[in-house]
Amino acid sequence: MQSYSGLLALLSTIILASCSAHSEKKQESAPTLPVIQLTQQDATLDHDYASNLEAVQNVEVRARVAGYLDKILVDEGKPVHKGQLLFQLNPTEYQVEVDRAQSSLESAMAQAESAEVEMGRVKLLVTKNVISPSELKLAKSKLETARAGINGARSALNKARFHVSLTSIRAPFDGVINRLPFKRGSLIEEGALLTTLSDLREMYAYFNVSEKEYLSFIKKRLDPEKTTVREVDLLLADDSPYPYKGKIETTETVFEGNSGTIAFRATFPNPKRLLRHGATGKIRLETDVDDAILVPQRAVFEVQDKNFVYVVDASNKVRSRSFIPSSRVDQFYIVQSGLKPGDRIVYEGIQSLKDGMRIVPKALPAKRLQALYASAR
The missing domain is CATH 2.40.30.170 (Efflux pump adaptor protein, beta barrel domain)
Structure with a gap:
């Protein structure tokens, strides 16, 4: 019985010694991690x-009349000036309209001249009571009709000339030519996109x-x-x-x-x-940002969409603590609640930490800490 009691005492001593050695080994293996102390500061964040x-200005250059594309006077990516000729459509059929309108105008002017002479003759006969005054009214009406014909013919001539001018497509402003989808000789429809012009x-x-x-x-x-x-x-x-x-x-x-x-x-x-x-x-x-508490993104981990950091207590044990950021800018969170000035948090190496672990805190070197916050200014 005495031998059994001695054996139990020996075993207890061995177990206690083993636990003590394990505790000392665990204490010795506490990781050394960089720690920063939170402060309030004015910051300029990016x-x-x-x-x-x-x-x-970026406009589409479109054909306002149809025709064959005779000339392309620019190239893609090249600068052009306001009023510079960019494209030339074949103007032949529109020039025919000009000639036709010109003939119509000359004819209308001749008819008006004839009507004016006729009115003068009728007026003389009415004065001599050879014909009735109603003939004079008729002659005046014919003259007014002839003059209206001149105005119509002149309007048609201006329109035909305008169509001819539209066959020359010019730059509306200084800019750079973009893609040219058509080649010389292409049949261009009215409204077709010839290119786009950008003022850069x-x-x-x-x-x-x-x-x-x-x-x-x-x-x-x-x-x-x-x-x-x-x-x-x-x-x-x-x-x-x-x-x-x-x-x-x-x-x-x-x-x-x-x-x-x-x-x-x-x-x-x-x-x-x-x-x-x-x-x-x-x-x-x-x-x-005035009086902001900045938490480096590197010190933060997320659990179920919540943000956490490891806070170091007075006995150098770490505890996870959630906080609410007001915003996240570049490499920093701006704290809204959950953390306060003076809190010490682990800056790096948080992946291997657990609540209650003891660490050996190492304050971040002053130069590195200054550089860290300088990046937020």
């Missing part, structure tokens, strides 16, 4: 919006913002102390920055029902014609 680019000296960039962002912008614009035009940056399709800044000039008047957004229009100079009609890009707006 927000990107998808945008569509349009030329300030300036470009419009359209982008949609939420109602909340719209109200923020409008309130600042109405502030008498902030009367300057809002400048914006443009990122091209390859995410490279466009070298010229744009200015927000106007907004649409109606919110889109499905998305709840409204379109803004910014204008960008385009001196090198780099931007083209129909291209895409991203408008980058700077948003000023």
